[in-house]
Amino acid sequence: MTTIKPETIHTGRLTLLPLQVEHSEEMATVLSDPGLHTFIGGAPATPQALRRRYERLVAGSPDPTVFWCNWVIRIRDVDCLTGTVQATVTAADHGLLAEIAWVVGTRWQRRGIATEAATRLVTWLGTQAVQTVIAHIHPDHAASAAVATAAGLAPTDQWHDGEIRWQRTID
Ligand SMILES: CC(C)(COP(=O)(O)OP(=O)(O)OC[C@H]1O[C@@H](n2cnc3c(N)ncnc32)[C@H](O)[C@@H]1OP(=O)(O)O)[C@@H](O)C(=O)NCCC(=O)NCCS
Secondary structure (H helix, E strand, O other): OOOOOOOOEEOOOEEEEEOOHHHHHHHHHHOOOHHHHOOOOOOOOOHHHHHHHHHHHHHOOOOOOEEEEEEEEEEOOOOEEEEEEEEEEEEEOOEEEEEEEEEEOHHHOOOOHHHHHHHHHHHHHHHOOEEEEEEEEOOOOHHHHHHHHHOOOEEEEEEEOOEEEEEEEOO
8 A cells, every 4th residue: 555754855945854753842933923823723832732743743644544744844054944844645536635734934934935845845745646736725815825826736616614725636
């Protein structure tokens, strides 16, 4: 059976590192701004809660047909973690489907980090035989829509919990 496991991925400025529990302390600071939750709901996690969440994520999905792939985004020249990208990969009717999402810490935003990371993530998913990539984006979330567009996704007419489903089919 296919297994999808996150690998270290390099882009021009960034390294996408498979998530480790040890990343939680630095990431709790990176993700501490409540403003990051404007469109995605929830609130920043405490370092302890984030550590527990990362422990669960690293342990992997209890469903053997679902793969949780999570990365932290490291910007190489200053050696700092700046955000995360994730892909939840499942078997669908027509091959593998990945739902992707991204977060970049407030002080690191508007530097093209999410665009660079998400674009490369989608390329990587193509190498893992993923055929369909989707994301759910709030209709007012211009930054996220721009990231999805750059990664080759387009909005569909399907809604899910107040968000629009974006999709790309990989040939
Ligand atoms: C969405 C998010 C990841 C974008 O991160 P980022 O690294 O700043 O994005 P980029 O620098 O690659 O910018 C992407 C585009 O959004 C635009 N943009 C960035 N921040 C913006 C803002 N606050 N308002 C409007 N546009 C914005 C950029 O100008 C760029 O547009 P362009 O491609 O037309 O030049 C970041 O805002 C975030 O983490 N938000 C909170 C978490 C979230 O909502 N995640 C989405 C879940 S699907």
